[in-house]
Amino acid sequence: MIRKIFLVLAIALAFVQGAYGQGKPFVEITSFHKDADVSKVGINDDVWKDVASYKQPLQRQFLLEPKPKDVGVKEVHVQSVNDGRFIAFRLTWKDDTKDDTLKITNFSDAAAIQFPVSSDPLPEYFMGEPKKPVHILYWKAWRTKDQRDGTQSVNTSYPNMTIDMYTFDYKVTGTGTDKTQAQKDMFIPGRAALNPIDSAHKEIIEEASAEGPGTLKTKPVENTVGDAQWQNGTWTLVMRRPMTVADKESVQFKAGERKPIAFAVWEGHHMEGGGRKAVSPAWAEVMVQ
Amino acid sequence: MQMRKVYNWQLGRNASYIYPQVRPQKQWAMVFDLNKCIACQTCSLACKTTWTSGKGQEYMFWNNVETKPYGGYPVGWDMGILSKLGPQEWHGEKYAGKTLFEAAEKDEKILQHIAADEDWAHPNIGEDEIAGSINKGDWLTLPHRVWMFYLPRTCAHCTYPACLAACPRKAIYKRPEDGIVLIDQSRCRGYRECVRACPYKKPMFNVETRISEKCIGCYPKVEQGLMTQCVTNCIGRIRLHGYLNTPEKAVKENPIDYLVHVRKLALPLYPQFGTEPNIYYIPPIHAPVSYLEQMFGPGVGTAVRTYKNIPNDQTLKGLLVLFGSMEKILSSFKVDDKLAYGFDDKGNEIVKVPVTEPMFVREFFDSKLKVFRQNTP
Numbered sequence: 001m002i003r004k005i006f007l008v009l010a011i012a013l014a015f016v017q018g019a020y021g022q023g024k025p026f027v028e029i030t031s032f033h034k035d036a037d038v039s040k041v042g043i044n045d046d047v048w049k050d051v052a053s054y055k056q057p058l059q060r061q062f063l064l065e066p067k068p069k070d071v072g073v074k075e076v077h078v079q080s081v082n083d084g085r086f087i088a089f090r091l092t093w094k095d096d097t098k099d100d101t102l103k104i105t106n107f108s109d110a111a112a113i114q115f116p117v118s119s120d121p122l123p124e125y126f127m128g129e130p131k132k133p134v135h136i137l138y139w140k141a142w143r144t145k146d147q148r149d150g151t152q153s154v155n156t157s158y159p160n161m162t163i164d165m166y167t168f169d170y171k172v173t174g175t176g177t178d179k180t181q182a183q184k185d186m187f188i189p190g191r192a193a194l195n196p197i198d199s200a201h202k203e204i205i206e207e208a209s210a211e212g213p214g215t216l217k218t219k220p221v222e223n224t225v226g227d228a229q230w231q232n233g234t235w236t237l238v239m240r241r242p243m244t245v246a247d248k249e250s251v252q253f254k255a256g257e258r259k260p261i262a263f264a265v266w267e268g269h270h271m272e273g274g275g276r277k278a279v280s281p282a283w284a285e286v287m288v289q
Numbered sequence: 290m291q292m293r294k295v296y297n298w299q300l301g302r303n304a305s306y307i308y309p310q311v312r313p314q315k316q317w318a319m320v321f322d323l324n325k326c327i328a329c330q331t332c333s334l335a336c337k338t339t340w341t342s343g344k345g346q347e348y349m350f351w352n353n354v355e356t357k358p359y360g361g362y363p364v365g366w367d368m369g370i371l372s373k374l375g376p377q378e379w380h381g382e383k384y385a386g387k388t389l390f391e392a393a394e395k396d397e398k399i400l401q402h403i404a405a406d407e408d409w410a411h412p413n414i415g416e417d418e419i420a421g422s423i424n425k426g427d428w429l430t431l432p433h434r435v436w437m438f439y440l441p442r443t444c445a446h447c448t449y450p451a452c453l454a455a456c457p458r459k460a461i462y463k464r465p466e467d468g469i470v471l472i473d474q475s476r477c478r479g480y481r482e483c484v485r486a487c488p489y490k491k492p493m494f495n496v497e498t499r500i501s502e503k504c505i506g507c508y509p510k511v512e513q514g515l516m517t518q519c520v521t522n523c524i525g526r527i528r529l530h531g532y533l534n535t536p537e538k539a540v541k542e543n544p545i546d547y548l549v550h551v552r553k554l555a556l557p558l559y560p561q562f563g564t565e566p567n568i569y570y571i572p573p574i575h576a577p578v579s580y581l582e583q584m585f586g587p588g589v590g591t592a593v594r595t596y597k598n599i600p601n602d603q604t605l606k607g608l609l610v611l612f613g614s615m616e617k618i619l620s621s622f623k624v625d626d627k628l629a630y631g632f633d634d635k636g637n638e639i640v641k642v643p644v645t646e647p648m649f650v651r652e653f654f655d656s657k658l659k660v661f662r663q664n665t666p
């Protein structure tokens with residue numbers, strides 16, 4: 001009996017590995033070499049017009065509970081260009097609702113691209129595995145709105161909210177009333193604990209590493225610059241970064257190389273966040289010209 | 290979802306959980322006597338000024354007090370999940386329905402009700418609203434024909450926490466030393482799976498930091514042997530804080546064990562959810578038993594009878610007098626014919642109070658000051 005169960009398990013595992021692990025990539029993307037300054041390429045620049053767009057089908061995250069019943073975004077269109085120094089990716093996907101406003105029950109529209117830090121051996125495509133990290137470039141619509149309109153806070157989320165006084169936020173000066181920002185921040189737990197979500201950042205793209213589901217960790221680098229725009233029910237997101245960077249745990253691109261790539265999109269309106277997301281069903285590949 | 294079987298004594302049976310059974314060395318627990326709560330909200334404010342006075346926490350009440358049957362914070366937290374759960378029958382002491390883990394939909398870990406944004410905006414909705422209307426000529430009976438009561442709530446530092454089970458990042462942990470359940474503020478990424486999953490709706494999202502927070506069980510006080518802020522500041526002296534053993538290890542000198550296990554006077558809130566919450570309520574004797582049974586399980590009838598008999602029950606009378614009489618956590622207590630005593634874990638006496646306060650009657654005429662004493666405040 002036990003042997004039988006074991007056999008079934010082994011077959012099931014082999015299937016999972018084959019289909020979603022080291023199996024054939026579903027989509028092959030070309031990153032076209034262009035005579036343009038890719039470090040500055042914008043969302044609607046002409047360079048994108050004559051560059052092939054690859055349709056990447058997405059499906060619900062189906063490996064770990066909680067799994068979304070259904071997902072809001074079923075495909076994302078991917079383009080890529082490079083100039084030998086910088087590489088850029090443009091993602092477009094349909095999303096009828098723009099979810100970029102911070103509220104206690106709002107979820108942000110978001111998207112992420114994932115690369116293996118090393119392709120040999122290739123990590124499990126679903127967020128990597130122990131000792132085989134992946135590098136993730138993670139965009140959130142909340143951060144785009146922060147960058148455009150100023151960082152969202154409780155005052156922008158709930159303008160009618162009232163409070164008498166925050167601790168140490170004296171409206172007078174004098175002995176004992178002058179407190180440092182750090183002293184005041186003791187009353188904002190995530191900030192006091194130096195949670196990377198709440199720490200200062202310049203860019204709308206968060207860089208992170210992971211060695212398996214639930215292990216995502218913000219990297220202390222910001223090498224990826226992004227722009228995002230929602231128009232007529234479509235998000236367009238551009239991410240650009242140097243092809244090589246000093247950080248050894250980051251993805252590096254070389255002309256002529258094939259690089260595994262994976263995608264995830266979150267539809268905030270469907271309360272998608274964390275593991276409730278749409279994902280590409282396996283590693284795809286980007287061929288760098 | 291692959292579930293484990295854990296023993297849930299509140300349900301009298303094994304129940305499903307995401308992780309195997311691991312009980313802490315000691316379990317943080319509180320007892321609230323609902324017959325005495327006056328909804329003064331001193332507990333809510335004691336908690337708020339201590340822990341949630343920061344930016345992003347404006348709407349947060351880790352401790353809240355709501356009026357039953359209609360009040361709730363967030364609005365409808367209980368109705369929302371109860372109506373989803375379906376029939377919740379008991380066969381004697383054994384729960385015959387499904388817990389929230391057992392009723393989880395496909396691809397989910399736990400059955401959940403998600404509160405809407407505006408549900409968090411009315412912490413004291415339904416305050417003092419009674420269950421029906423009072424007609425001309427109505428009279429008082431016990432239980433009351435038209436009733437309401439106050440329900441103070443905090444996180445119950447559950448033995449099988451839904452919040453912890455739901456977190457995909459394992460950012461929530463239950464401390465082995467005291468059973469307090471905490472969200473690691475440096476690991477949380479604000480996915481709000483805990484906010485969705487906790488049936489008591491006690492994890493909350495901070496828009497300023499964009500991560501979730503919850504009641505910390507006043508662990509900095511607890512580590513020094515002190516009771517929580519909401520307990521020691523309670524005006525109505527309805528609360529007692531300490532540690533609870535499992536029923537088979539109950540120690541009758543431990544005040545929490547005595548109330549929960551020995552006398553079965555204090556009962557868990559919605560045990561059918563299956564998280565084994567560790568706040569125990571002495572049910573209000575003036576509310577209908579059928580309503581209370583849905584809330585506190587099949588033990589309500591016995592608890593109400595025991596409570597009504599307290600005037601003839603010196604030990605319980607003494608123990609209830611100890612509520613709100615000290616800040617230190619009691620390891621044991623003792624009652625004799627005059628006094629109730631509380632002791633720490635080394636057996637040192639911490640507190641001693643008269644079971645019945647002595648009565649002094651003052652003469653109407655004060656001969657020293659040559660004035661009549663008036664009974665006006």
Ligand code: SF4
Pocket residue numbers: 325326327328329330331332333354439441522523524525526527528
């Ligand atoms: S302080 Fe005590 S009496 Fe007042 S509302 Fe809170 S629990 Fe009730």
Ligand code: SF4
Pocket residue numbers: 443444445446447450451452453470486487488489490491492503564566
């Ligand atoms: S009451 Fe809710 S937040 Fe508290 S431990 Fe239980 S499940 Fe977690």
